[in-house]
Amino acid sequence: MTSSDKPVMIEFRDVHKYYGDYHALRGINATIKAGEFFSLLGPSGCGKTTLLRTIAGFEGISSGVVLVDGKDMANVPANKRPTNMVFQSYAIFPHLTVEQNVGFGLRRDPRSKEEKMRAVGQALEMVGLAGYGKRSAHALSGGQRQRVALARALILKPKVLLLDEPLSALDKKIREQMQLELIKLQREVGITFVLVTHDQEEALVMSDRIAVMFEGNIAQLDDPETLYRLPKTRQVANFIGTMNFLPAEILSEAGGRAEVQAPGLGRLTVDIEKQISSAPGTGQTTIGFRPETATLLFDGQAATDRESMGTVSEVVYYGDMTYYDVTLDDCDAPIRMSMRNVFGRPVLDIGTRCRVGWSPGAMVMFR
């Protein structure tokens, strides 16, 4: 994940988009590096698809600049852009065969017919559809359509491949398989991939970097690990995984560390150096931690760091995992924790008193 030294492939400079009065994109600034697997993640209506379509050229922008490979795209129509797209519905031409679909973009290619056919064959092979060329397009399954759409876009060797929720129509098993195949494919061809998705897990699994979008803004742009461990806002923290939030009071703040007092946890020091950019302050704040960073301590087990007492208020059994809601003493809202069901470990009942081990290092502070 050392993409910082790679050249820039796509750049958004203060991009705004209005649909009538509706402000769909509200000043997008971002760069996407060459060869990167980049994801736009967010709930529906956040503007992620609109942003993707401004790269493809299907949406004009109201103000700002979109650069692809250093060139301003303002007056470049979709059919002249060095980008190709895999559509959410795949947009496989139903009146053509698989082969004709894949070769659709080669019409103006000066190569001979034989060479083009060879290229089509190679593209089909690359997506695992060798031998499917003569089939009629509407006889394909969802996963196969997906592959045809990929082959059709990649055969043109675009600088950027745009993927608009390409996996959302597939069922879970095939989706997971396609995720891995897409990662492999991207490494092989080395093309910049820009993926739009509303599935946080998919984004975390596949991307080098992720831009999380809400209401036309990029709320955070980071690599998956940073995004998960150090979300900048509660909204981001909530959208990606689950996070427990507790009210806390800042006692002092200096040198990238904050001393806070939180009900149920007591006094603790939070490392905020990497996380908070705004000016230090005092008063009320919120701290949060991921469910898997806290643990229930069973008989005689010692805490690795700190521990608090609480009562189990809800138990949800998932087979490999058990989710507990625990109400800490002196704290109103229950916290959620996830425990692996290792062999021999009991599942606690509601109302059981329990010890909770936690670590100040896992804490994130939100203002």
Add this chain to the structure above:
Amino acid sequence: MSEPQGRGFWRSEAATGLYLISPTALFAILLLAAPLATTLLYSVFTDGYLEIIPRFQLCNYIGECASLKLDAATGEYVQDQTYLGAWSDPVVMTLMWRSLYVSIFVTAATVIFAYPVAYFVSFNVEPSKKSLWLFLITIPFWTSYVIRVFMWNVMISRTGVINSTLMSLGIIDEPLRMAFTIQAMVVTLAHAYAPFAILPIYVALEKIDRSLLEAGQDLGETRFTTFLRVTLPLSMSGVIAAVLIVFIPTIGDYITPNLIGGGKIPMIANMIEVQMLQADNRALGSAVAVSAMLVVGAVSLLFLFLNRRYLKGNK
């Protein structure tokens, strides 16, 4: 595709749409909107000899009117014959009422008899055979209207199919008098517009979620009361569409009064023809045409209003 601001309206998506539709729209404006507007205008102008004189008057609708004639000697218009306005003329009113009640009868008969057929095709025909049934229903409709109407004449005339059959079987001694009656016209028209009634009702029935019917029975209704409380209300939009689709063309029908009525029971369309062409009174003809449009418009609006209220009441 892209529409950055500043390029203006004429290159926007809206403009492309307008360019595209403009030939069709222009055609409709020139050949439909303009003629209708002209008819409206003529209906308040004054009738001349082989011409229409742009002098405003309302007597084409109400009261007594005079046609004008150009006096060759003085070069001025002088009064020619007088005639009654459309709403004052008992003949026009009789024809208007006849057209109205014939088409109401036809519409009612068509829709009532069509509903069970639409219901049958939608609910009791297996999906793979639905298209075939619809196809069978539409075929007679696409064959020459003049011939279809005339065939009814062949069937019901004094020496026609029905009478000759019944007499040769000895069921009747005297031929039944069926030709040249309003009843015969109603049957003929109801036959002609049958598919028009079946299709919209069928479409509305098809849209009904079948689980609603199960829900109705689950909640204690019988099959019949489920039909009354669920199916019928939900198919009402189709019924109203059917009513309009049948009513509008029947009120202006021209062929049936000619062939089945034998010209003896004319309807409003025949009146319009007579005034516009034979009698050369385009002012009165236009007034009759506009009145007919008003009747059609009023009935249509009434039904659309009923439909809207019905739908609102259901929400």
Add this chain to the structure above:
Amino acid sequence: MKLPILRSYAVLYLAFLYIPILILPIFAFNDSTTAAFPLKGFTTEWFGRVFSDPALGEALKNSLIVAGSTSVFATLLGILAARALTRYRFPGSASLSGLIMLPMVLPEMIMAMALLVVLLSIGVPLSLFTIILGDVLICTPFAVAILTSAFQSLDKSLEEAAQDLGEGPFSTFYLVILPLVMPGIISAMLICFTIAIDEFIIANFLGSGQKLLSTYIFGQLRFPKNVPNIMALGTILVCVSVLLLATAEFFRRRGLARTGAKDTGGFL
């Protein structure tokens, strides 16, 4: 509501719909000038007379010219309007489409008379051309309705995909859109052709006395001795229109199958 009652009712109803058409061939082959039972004997004389009537040939030629041109022009206008209405949003689209579809809900007589009065007052001589104008006016709404559903079942991303793969607006239209809506276009043309060839009021009032099929038939009906000829002619016409309709239905279904849309039923 039990099935047998409803089914027998539906079958009876179909019989009612088909009576006139079924009687047609019976008397077309009956050796008698009056259409009455009992039948007199088998003859093909009436068909012979039909084919030897020069006036009918003329009427048929006129009808083919009118219906052919009507189906082409109405379908062209229909393509433009349907494409504009399904693909673009523009001010006034509702009222313009309302105007274009208006002939479907106006008594034909009124339209014909209004058009006639205007044509006469601006001095356009009546001819086959004016009949075509009137027929196009009546057929366009049907073409628009059929083509709108054809264009609607077209996924917009197919167009975008073609552009994404390097095609401009025109090549996108003939490489992707046209092949996919072609079944709709053919079925619109067939329907318009059928309507135009059957059209009586327009042919009767907007022409200058040239006979078309419908007006020819109407004229013949005044002479009882010609009635069997008309039966024979009617029989032929029924066969032709069933053939045309079956073709139209075939193309419509193929279109649906191609774009993967669901079959929603008949022509209207």
